[in-house]
Amino acid sequence: MFELLLSSFLQLFTWPTFGYLIFGVLLGMAIGILPGLGGLTGMVILLPIAFTLDPIDAIAMMMGMIAVGQTTDTIPAVLLGVPGTSAAAATVMDGYPLAQQGQAARALGAAYFSSMIGGIIGAAILLASIPVARSVLSVIGVPETFMLAMTGLVFVASLSRGSPLKGIAMAMLGLLLSTVGRESQSGRLRYDFGSFYLWEGLELVPIVLGLFAIPELIALAASRGSIARETPYQSSIRLQLYGMWDAVRHWFLIVRSSLIGVWIGFVPGIGGAVADWAAYAWARQTSRNEYFGKGDIRGVIAPECSNNAVKGGDLIPTVAFGIPGSPAMAVLLAALLNVGVMPGMTMLTDRLDVTLTMVVTLAVANVVATGLCLLFTNQLVKVVHLQHFYIIAFVLPVLIASTLLTNARFFDVYLLLVFGGLGFFMKLYGWPRAPFLIAFVLGPIIERNLIISVSFYGWSWLLRPATIGLGLLALAVLISGMRRHSRPRGLVPAPQEAAK
Amino acid sequence: MMEQETASTLMRGEPADPDRAGRIAFGLVLSLVFLGAAVMAWQWPGNSGRLPLLCCAVGLICAVAQTVRDAFFAGSRQTEVMDVGFEAGTRPFNAAVQFFGWGLGIVTVTYFVGLPVAIFLFPLLYVFVSRARAGEGKAGIARSIVIAIVVALVCWGFTYAVFDLLLHTPWPESVWGP
Secondary structure: OHHHHHHHHHHHOOOOHHHHHHHHHHHHHHHHHOOOOOHHHHHHHHHHHHOOOOHHHHHHHHHHHHHHHHHHOHHHHHHOOOOOOHHHHHHHHHHHHHHHOOOHHHHHHHHHHHHHHHHHHHHHHHHHHHHHHHHHHHHOOHHHHHHHHHHHHHHHHOOOOOOHHHHHHHHHHHHHHOOOEEOOOOOOEEOOOOOHHHOOOOOHHHHHHHHHHHHHHHHHHHHOOEOOOOOOOOOHHHHHHHHHHHHHHOHHHHHHHHHHHHHHHHOOOOOHHHHHHHHHHHHHHOOOOOOOOOOOOHHHHHHHHHHHHHHHHHHHHHHHHOOOOOHHHHHHHHHHHHOOOOOOHHHHOOOHHHHHHHHHHHHHHHHHHHHHHHHHHHHHHHHHHOEHHHHHHHHHHHHHHHHHHHHOOOHHHHHHHHHHHHHHHHHHHOOOOHHHHHHHHHHHHHHHHHHHHHHHHOOHHHHOHHHHHHHHHHHHHHHHHHHHHHOOOOOOOOHHHHHO | OHHHHHHHHHHOOOOOOOOHHHHHHHHHHHHHHHHHHHHHHHOOOOHHHHHHHHHHHHHHHHHHHHHHHHHHOOOOOOOOOOOOOOOOOOOHHHHHHHHHHHHHHHHHHHHHOOHHHHHHHHHHHHHHHHHHHOOOOHHHHHHHHHHHHHHHHHHHHHHHHHHHHHOOOOOOOOOOOO
């Protein structure tokens, strides 16, 4: 197996395979930077090209694309407070405050490095776990998936330390809005108010951009300055290296967050948008520091390595069982089938070379993307010193174009503005946006699995060992959040003091 | 009552809350949304109403409890750890009104004239007006116009290159224009 791994590695560096890899990586990087566009868009673009290629070349190109989107989505999240994809929303929480303190390059250096390590850990776990994945996946039934999703929700909601009540209320609102449109089991229309646009439910892209990007742009307009207001420009190379050193110093956080990412990716249907919040929440829960959310570098490291590690976990059910864990993986599956590769046991026997190429590509693509990002960061961070109106003049039309052109529905632009307004009030009055988003993403999974669990097992599914374990974990997290909240608060250090 | 509350918040080292009325109003609106959604979901049979009703029940309890807390107990307005508040000393309401005004403008132009025109026109006007407000005198007008045109071209070129040349996305038709 080691020889085959080595030959896959060497083959990746032959022409034209390496060329296709670089093409995929560059496309993935470009798509990651653009708000609203995700890995699925890139996969759809590449699909017709992949059909014409040799299986190894097609895999190198598609894996290269899919592996790096979560590396570059950090750039707008840190520099502008606009998440490039929904999987970078958690990075905004500490990355953007760091940029405001003039430490954008440090945040980006830490993010790139931890993304790279997360991606490599994901690839390594993919390699190690394929032989044993089948037995593990068979333990995760429908009730366990439901409880896993609920536990993730409780994790995020309980972290709203101003008041956990607000976190839970926002999670419920997100969950409620995820039920808009046609119900999957009976086809009944819910909360459609007679509008045809609401039949298919609310779109994720305008909601993410509205909740997270628009309030940040308003805050920038209100400040009447640049993003890094009072901080003079500093050479980014030294700060980038410092950021990378931050990531090395917090190696245990990287390992822990990567494992969370792989585990969440492994469960079909739950993706990067959940993994980054789960890792962020865990990092926050296990820290005694009051500085999270105000520019703590760990708040960048944890979500970044987690959302890159997701890809490794995501590939396990796709490759081993032909169960795509996300829409992007479904497109990859379609490409694999079209070039004559059948996912399943054959991937561990006859076509082990293909599997190993995926593993190697995942790791190499992350390294290549990190190198390219580091190369351009010195120029990119100058954005934070531009006057606010240049940034708004560029970003707002791009947001509207991204929203409008994703589905070519004008209604989505109205949604963008409505959720922008909601996000503004939430930010103004201290109602957390993270639980809302995470609940909205998890809503369909939660409802489907709840209905199936009740239909198949009655209420006895609540007594399954894994369900009880996950339920107890959720309860412990909730109680811990409440106790933290009731504890008297100490003085919060000023950003500069804490940075020292 | 107000003085007592202000005194209690100051004793805890917290400033008086200028947004208290807005905070309570937001909580009330949220409670009403949950209540309205629950009334609608109540009529749905079987599985269709199960999750919405659960969300409404839990959400309503939390929203009402939080509103009561905001109304009668001070000190619950700490900035969220999972979120970043507005910078102190800024006027977010004014900025939001202006921002949404511009936003509705660009949406209206997109609807009637088309996206290609809107994504050129908005940066042009926004940069020009903002620079004028920032104190550019008459001498700076020519410079502002040039800068506004450059920003508008960059924005338009970027959007066109990505969505049209690279992604071949169909651009929606407008009422009057392309």
